[in-house]
Amino acid sequence: MNKVDLSMKDAINLALTEEMERDGNVFIMGEDIGVYGGAFGVTAGLLDKFGEDGIVETPISEGSLMGIATGSALMGMRPVLEIMFMDFTTLIIDQVLNHAVKFRYMFGGRDDIRVPLVIRTPYGGGRAYGASHSQSLEGLFLHIPGLKILVPSTPADARGLLKSAIRDNNPVLFLESKLLYNKTGQVPKDDNLIPIGKAKVVIEGEDITLLSYGRTLDMCREAADYLENEGYKPEVIDLRSLNPLDKKAITKSVEKTGRVVVVEEGTLTGGVGAELCSVIMENAFFSLESPPERVAAMDLPVPYSPVLEAEVLPGVGDIVEASLRSLSY
């Protein structure tokens, strides 16, 4: 066997280890990433391996940490900044948006201006953490030109994409679903780098396209099971990268099926699904047999009580309903 079974958490830990061993400029920065191993245990054991130069524990100062990472990246380091919850990335947005992603272009597009850095952060709800620890804010970041955004849905993709992200010479936002951390899957033993910007067809079909990424991709698989039992042949596509977006793969699938449901965990209005629908309209309009369907969280803060949270966040049932609506249009 040239594969091993790993949880997504361990696959990320492995990618970090491999990249730090490969390139001495790679270091990790964040809160409680040392003896504590990170709030979700992703960096467990790394302090012992790489010491305090490799694992830089910080005060609670997100607003500056992003700028500090950027400055170090400009001077040739390759920081991987861990932000404990995606909800706290709002505190780094100024340094991302007004500085890190602009430097290269704004300073003339020169090759000696590089900002190779990765922001890793866990996103999403489903754990009753309440309004400030449950959000999926990729829609906000999608609006930022110059920021790559990756969201793995399997341990293998997590490892392969993170390794590519660390080697990329640009700022990359790397989103990890809290609910997938303990999900296990087969991970290749070799170096498998996964190219950034390539979607993956995870279930081939011809009747309807389900487009998603991260945790909601798993929901799409479940919805697909249901639809198959109903006699349909759904196609499920894992986007893996939101920026750059694999428009070719999206167009190809929608041209084939003529129907599409886009699924995300963030709030509906102005979200990732809105962008996906625009791309579909621009590229596959005349193939559509029904209006594209969007499944997303309600436009609300995520409530605490598990029953309320489940109501506000998208679920498998919502995807099935949207699919059936589209299929019977």
Add this chain to the structure above:
Amino acid sequence: MTEDGTVGGTSRPDKWKTEDGNQRLEVGSRMTDPISHFPVPLSGFMEGQSKNKLTSMLRMMIVIRRIEETLNDLFARGKLFGTTHLCVGQEAVAVGACYPLRKDDLVASTHRGHSHALAKGVSLRKLMAELLGKDEGLCRGRGGTQHLSDISVGFLGTNGITGGLIPVATGAALAFKMKKQDNVVVSFFGDGASNTGVFHESINFASIKKLPVIYICENNLYAMSIHVKRSTSVENIAQRASAYSIPGVIVDGMDPLAVEKAMVDAVNRARKGEGPTLIEAKTYRYLGHSKSDRRVYRTREEEKYWMDRDAIQNLSSALIENNVAADEEIEAIFRDAENEVKSAVDWAVSLPDPSVDDVASGLFQENNEYV
């Protein structure tokens, strides 16, 4: 005890305290080792206090501890969802700090805020119902432990973004000043939060505008796993006051009366329009940071050192030793507090889950004037 029910002079002067009890920092002054300077409570402050005040402070500390221990237990038995940050060990700070406040003064809290809520007068039953995600809770189950509020008793809210409410508290104080009201705002935060940008920006703002706000740092030595010495450029958080030309005061956070005394001074100053004060209460959380913390970053000896200085323990025995209350009275306070917690928990557990029917309501305030 004296005739009028106040407590007579006590022994045990604490060598680290100045004459008026708390240590006031000069600009640039440093305590060499805050831990070894730590006093043995209790308390230089009992003289002149009424029995009623002392026993009600004790009772509140017990209620807080019991509710936190109950939550810990519910988590351990898998009966509670999400996560929570418990303040066992730190009760004296909340109780001492909120005691001098009026109902219409405002408290802004942190992620570790059940104590602040209860000490400010939030209903225990409604708090418990909120923590269990019920419609009868303070925020209809929408907020939960880190996002709960009861503005009707002057409790602005707990908060999940470290440092997030420090500017909001500051803005509330700005409003009080603009409206020429003499209310004050108390902004709680941890040692870790004192490294956020908003902490520094807010205190600077409050200082130049002379706002009626008291910044109170619960320095429990750790921000999650990070010891304050590894994260913070000063020995004492209170020293940071000097950068913003406001008073910085260090108090024994295991002594509710020491905290209260410092607060009285700060509140008077604020009400008189003299501006903000930064109070640092040295304290300790006995339990982990949150439910999944195995506390690998600290020693059991250190934990014992602090538990030996327990505020509830010390105040109980000081009340007995000073003949303020008899053994049986103290026991009754414990029993009574425990019963109150038990009845609140039983009630909250018995409630049904909230209905999802109007989950979408309440995002916007609809009755705008132009309508």
